[in-house]
Amino acid sequence: ETGVTQTPRHLVMGMTNKKSLKCEQHLGHNAMYWYKQSAKKPLELMFVYNFKEQTENNSVPSRFSPECPNSSHLFLHLHTLQPEDSALYLCASSQEATGRYGYTFGSGTRLTVV
């Protein structure tokens, strides 16, 4: 247990479904991140939140909608996804958004879009 908890661990959804991924950190960090990890690709940064304000949207399609109600919780709302969106979605947190102390990752949600 790293202190960053993601649920669910696995998710299968149809292209017309709406689902949400949840991330919670118990480390007192102020910044939270969503990453996408596809096979044989580097980790792709999707969104950055600092003190619950979005500071980065890395050209992510609007079918992915993040929400950060407070510094400890981060959601990724999903709707009308495509099969190519199937991947491991990782949440991370850090003390501050500069990343100067590294990131702590959760175990990820394995998403399959059918």
Added chain:
Amino acid sequence: GESVGLHLPTLSVQEGDNSIINCAYSNSASDYFIWYKQESGKGPQFIIDIRSNMDKRQGQRVTVLLNKTVKHLSLQIAATQPGDSAVYFCAELGSSYKLIFGSGTRLLVRP
């Protein structure tokens, strides 16, 4: 642009031998580097980090070497064990203050 690259996608070593995983980076202004280990079904886990004012840092069975002249980073694992089998990522703190990850090297430990 900034990039972090890995020389080999897969490294196979005999149990008990030392492992060396290499990484190249392109931004000479980067001043913080991290190695992560990712086991199957888990997220990346911090192994060791190094700042640019150092050229070597040691942990338990792991050593990170930083060569700023050629922009090269390496992770050395001593006496490699089966539990070391995983994908290893280097990450660079770029000028935008975000960690940039390489594509990873898979380490396979042969019994």
